[in-house]
Amino acid sequence: MSGYLEGVLVLLAINIVYAYAAFLPIAAGQLNLGIAGFAVIGGYFSAFVSNQLAVSPLLAIPLGGAVAGLVGLAVAVPVLRTRGIYLALATFALGEMVRAGILNLEVVGGAAGYPVTAFIRLPTIALFTLGVVGLVWLLFSTRFGIAITAVHDDERVADLMGLNVRAFQVAAFTMGSAIAGIGGGLYAHHFSYIEAQYFSISLSISIVLYVLFGGTQSVLGPLLGATVFTLLPELLRGSAQWRYVIFAAILIVVMVVRPQGLVTGTQIRRLLGLRSEFDRKEQAT
Amino acid sequence: MLEVNDLHVRYGRVHAVRGVSLKVAAGEIVAVLGANGAGKSSLLKALMGLEPADSGSIKLDGGDITRWPTSRRVRERLVLVPEGRRIVTSLTVHENLLMGAFARKDTRTVDAEIDAIYARFPNLAARRQLPASVLSGGEQQMLAIGRGLLADPKLMMLDEPSLGLSPLLTRTVFALIAELNRQRGLAILLVEQNTHMALELANRAYVLELGSKVMEGAPSDLRDDPSLRDAYLGRAEKRKTVAG
Numbered sequence: 001m002s003g004y005l006e007g008v009l010v011l012l013a014i015n016i017v018y019a020y021a022a023f024l025p026i027a028a029g030q031l032n033l034g035i036a037g038f039a040v041i042g043g044y045f046s047a048f049v050s051n052q053l054a055v056s057p058l059l060a061i062p063l064g065g066a067v068a069g070l071v072g073l074a075v076a077v078p079v080l081r082t083r084g085i086y087l088a089l090a091t092f093a094l095g096e097m098v099r100a101g102i103l104n105l106e107v108v109g110g111a112a113g114y115p116v117t118a119f120i121r122l123p124t125i126a127l128f129t130l131g132v133v134g135l136v137w138l139l140f141s142t143r144f145g146i147a148i149t150a151v152h153d154d155e156r157v158a159d160l161m162g163l164n165v166r167a168f169q170v171a172a173f174t175m176g177s178a179i180a181g182i183g184g185g186l187y188a189h190h191f192s193y194i195e196a197q198y199f200s201i202s203l204s205i206s207i208v209l210y211v212l213f214g215g216t217q218s219v220l221g222p223l224l225g226a227t228v229f230t231l232l233p234e235l236l237r238g239s240a241q242w243r244y245v246i247f248a249a250i251l252i253v254v255m256v257v258r259p260q261g262l263v264t265g266t267q268i269r270r271l272l273g274l275r276s277e278f279d280r281k282e283q284a285t
Numbered sequence: 286m287l288e289v290n291d292l293h294v295r296y297g298r299v300h301a302v303r304g305v306s307l308k309v310a311a312g313e314i315v316a317v318l319g320a321n322g323a324g325k326s327s328l329l330k331a332l333m334g335l336e337p338a339d340s341g342s343i344k345l346d347g348g349d350i351t352r353w354p355t356s357r358r359v360r361e362r363l364v365l366v367p368e369g370r371r372i373v374t375s376l377t378v379h380e381n382l383l384m385g386a387f388a389r390k391d392t393r394t395v396d397a398e399i400d401a402i403y404a405r406f407p408n409l410a411a412r413r414q415l416p417a418s419v420l421s422g423g424e425q426q427m428l429a430i431g432r433g434l435l436a437d438p439k440l441m442m443l444d445e446p447s448l449g450l451s452p453l454l455t456r457t458v459f460a461l462i463a464e465l466n467r468q469r470g471l472a473i474l475l476v477e478q479n480t481h482m483a484l485e486l487a488n489r490a491y492v493l494e495l496g497s498k499v500m501e502g503a504p505s506d507l508r509d510d511p512s513l514r515d516a517y518l519g520r521a522e523k524r525k526t527v528a529g
Binding site for chain 1: 354359375
């Protein structure tokens, strides 16, 4: 495998992990614009652990995810009191706070960044990505998936069915934070270097775009969105300077034609052939 | 079964429920009637814990549930079918029904109960794998009631089940409520604006006006009462004093 191809695939794998970090809270009706902040926590913590304690990245990266998840849990309760645009602002501020904090943390190099000794390659990263996708998939095939959709669509009804709405929202936010932390750990250990500046709001926004583009209603959405966002600019490389213009134009067209994202739950059911009599009648007329 | 004593509900400066007391006995159908803004929906919200009770008490089977969170009330099988149907449109019909059973302790019979609902409503069965958004208004109401039934209620409360339905569908819904009551002895608290139909169904009824209980009794007594129409329509002069 060429170095270029491996580089693209590594980016793809990491972006897919990030996309699921944003997907979980979005599926519960909450926009987390601080994904990069949780990624940077996981990245630095896992790098610090694997550097200082000579722990394998296979252990350090999940540890980083766990710490990002704990931070997510700690802030979820106050942050989720806000709603809509205020929630987006609160999570944005949180991400920036984390980044600014690490920039001033001399023990991990401060603004100069932090070199990472251990190194992982594509197979390890792909394994982590598969694990994350598989876990989210499993989670959504249980009644948790139904519950989260209910919480997203109509909190009042979810309440009336006896669901603890708040607990579900906190759980989705926390799990998303942990996944973001894993993404950060993968990044740090592949590029052998981590720098807080990279984990800015524009990264968080891109990640949210993967999910909005791919579709927020199905587990496949983030996978598809992250893939398109990562691979399309590479495929357009032939047209040099114009590729980002073409890329942006494609995105705008898709969002106009399919505001609900590329894939939805209904479509997946159609693809699986789960059409009822009613559906066929509809198409016949 | 349900015993409400001197219940008050306030939203800021609005005093929506003013000292309402009522009872629902096992196996009974009780109607709560009144015009828009009479406090019917606020009463139901307080009974479900969606709005805090300002003062007064709510007892279920003798136990005080006034301060319980909604989820705990549902687990104790107090269930509300909310106004406006409120089904989850991006879930399938089947998933909507499954959702009803989330709070149940005993889930062994859930599949059989869902099958029974499908048998009762073949239209729902034919669309079970479709998003609930494809259902007609009447089917959505059946789904909302079916979902409520899957929580295995001992007392089911329905908020304006006939709202937005044709007279024919309204009769279907009311027939279903009567059947549930007769066959399973399910206690029902029915909030309605359709006074005529509600009085046909109920064993007893309460009439609310501007948050207060103004009448209670057997349907035959209420039907003959000339002031019922007044209460149902609400009296204009009183409403003005509240607004001002």
